[in-house]
Amino acid sequence: MAYFDTIPAVKYEGKASRTPLAFHFYDPEEVILGKKMKDHLNFAMSYWHTMCAEGVDMFGVGTVDKSYGQTDPMEQALAKAEAAFELMDKLGLQYYCFHDRDIAPEAETLTETNARLDIVADKLLELQQKYGKKVLWGTANLFSNPRYMNGAGSSNSPEVFAFAAAQVKKAIEITHKLGGQGFVFWGGREGYETLLNTNYKLEQDNIARLFTLARDYARSIGFTGPFYIEPKPKEPMKHQYDYDAATAIGFLRKYGLDKDFRMNIEANHATLAGHTFQHELRVSREEGFFGSIDANIGDMLLGWDTDQFPTNAYDTTLAMLEVLDAGGFTTGGLNFDAKTRRPSNTFEDLFQAYIAGMDTFALGLRMAAKIKADGRIEEALAAKYAGWSGELGQDIQSGKLGFAELEAYALGKGNVSTGSGRQEYLEAVLNDVLFGA
Numbered sequence: 111m112a113y114f115d116t117i118p119a120v121k122y123e124g125k126a127s128r129t130p131l132a133f134h135f136y137d138p139e140e141v142i143l144g145k146k147m148k149d150h151l152n153f154a155m156s157y158w159h160t161m162c163a164e165g166v167d168m169f170g171v172g173t174v175d176k177s178y179g180q181t182d183p184m185e186q187a188l189a190k191a192e193a194a195f196e197l198m199d200k201l202g203l204q205y206y207c208f209h210d211r212d213i214a215p216e217a218e219t220l221t222e223t224n225a226r227l228d229i230v231a232d233k234l235l236e237l238q239q240k241y242g243k244k245v246l247w248g249t250a251n252l253f254s255n256p257r258y259m260n261g262a263g264s265s266n267s268p269e270v271f272a273f274a275a276a277q278v279k280k281a282i283e284i285t286h287k288l289g290g291q292g293f294v295f296w297g298g299r300e301g302y303e304t305l306l307n308t309n310y311k312l313e314q315d316n317i318a319r320l321f322t323l324a325r326d327y328a329r330s331i332g333f334t335g336p337f338y339i340e341p342k343p344k345e346p347m348k349h350q351y352d353y354d355a356a357t358a359i360g361f362l363r364k365y366g367l368d369k370d371f372r373m374n375i376e377a378n379h380a381t382l383a384g385h386t387f388q389h390e391l392r393v394s395r396e397e398g399f400f401g402s403i404d405a406n407i408g409d410m411l412l413g414w415d416t417d418q419f420p421t422n423a424y425d426t427t428l429a430m431l432e433v434l435d436a437g438g439f440t441t442g443g444l445n446f447d448a449k450t451r452r453p454s455n456t457f458e459d460l461f462q463a464y465i466a467g468m469d470t471f472a473l474g475l476r477m478a479a480k481i482k483a484d485g486r487i488e489e490a491l492a493a494k495y496a497g498w499s500g501e502l503g504q505d506i507q508s509g510k511l512g513f514a515e516l517e518a519y520a521l522g523k524g525n526v527s528t529g530s531g532r533q534e535y536l537e538a539v540l541n542d543v544l545f546g547a
């Protein structure tokens with residue numbers, strides 16, 4: 111049965127195309143820098159926004175019907191799974207990402223909930239084989255159920271910690287069974303509203319304990335993929351512990367989790383932390399924690415996690431430069447953690463949104479490759495730091511020169527000057543590459 115029968119399989123038509131439901135920049139088979147575009151980009155569908163979210167906001171009910179013609183919750187879950195694969199197939203998405211609670215509805219007891227998960231997981235496995243699709247990552251929803259109102263790993267209650275552990279255990283099992291390439295932790299409720307009621311140290315230690323238990327259990331059942339932390343500074347909590355990449359990396363190192371965990375960087379979370387998307391990717395890459403990406407964009411004037419589909423080619427260009435410099439994705443990819451705006455309430459809008467997002471990242475990839483071929487930015491960067499390849503620079507870096515020798519050098523020099531940063535020139539070069547011949 112088709113759920114989106116008015117939508118055709120989406121094809122690449124090229125940049126002169128004016129067809130709305132066609133790719134204008136994303137040509138999956140085209141080779142760029144030695145690799146097919148589809149393998150550079152590893153596009154993934156987010157199950158929650160795409161299959162579940164109905165356009166509800168703080169002020170109003172849903173505007174889209176995502177019941178897929180069913181009323182019984184389990185029938186709905188199974189229909190949703192079929193619809194998900196039809197959508198991925200028509201868009202040419204190779205991967206999907208899910209929370210346990212997106213794929214199967216929660217029941218009264220954990221036993222019943224887990225049984226439901228097993229039923230849907232079997233269905234998903236069958237569909238994966240039929241359509242040739244894969245799981246980029248799975249995760250446990252440790253934020254919706256009221257029991258997590260004071261956190262999951264960071265809860266004041268050890269009983270809640272036990273529930274969180276049980277839920278993560280099952281989510282890892284399902285992810286592993288479905289061949290998932292990674293497992294994400296996003297700590298939506300792992301934070302606080304006020305320090306007046308917060309034991310900061312205990313909470314941090316316990317989150318690390320949950321991660322450690324998850325890691326050890328996953329390895330014991332043969333799951334070899336990376337875990338990812340998805341940093342976010344706030345929302346729903348006023349302060350979340352995994353504030354940004356630098357904070358999360360420090361945390362992982364402190365608790366000895368740095369071998370098994372990487373970053374899943376979400377563009378909109380970066381901006382909430384007061385950083386650019388590129389900054390978060392650069393930090394992850396340079397620290398050896400580059401992993402995966404939640405591809406979306408926020409609205410700078412609204413200032414919350416609006417999870418819009420990414421349509422800013424300037425941002426995706428700078429992001430794809432970081433991806434290329436990281437050597438590309440290995441287990442990660444670009445997961446569209448994005449939803450259509452509330453008034454974009456047709457299935458056609460949903461497909462259109464994916465096409466826009468995929469095209470924008472395809473443009474980013476094309477432009478990033480062009481920047482590399484152009485070479486002017488890399489050249490200016492090398493020139494700026496050239497001193498560090500000279501004798502003095504080398505002697506400082508090798509530890510040959512101490513404070514006394516450096517003082518002697520400085521005293522002998524009188525004064526020195528550093529070269530220009532050339533920011534405006536470099537920004538103009540970027541425009542040359544993006545919009546020039």
Ligand code: XLS
Nearest residue numbers: 249296340376404415447
């Ligand atoms: C919320 C997060 C969430 C994670 C997965 O802001 O982006 O959707 O990606 O739990």
Ligand code: NI
Nearest residue numbers: 340376404447
């Ligand atoms: Ni996300």
Ligand code: NI
Nearest residue numbers: 376379415447
């Ligand atoms: Ni988010």
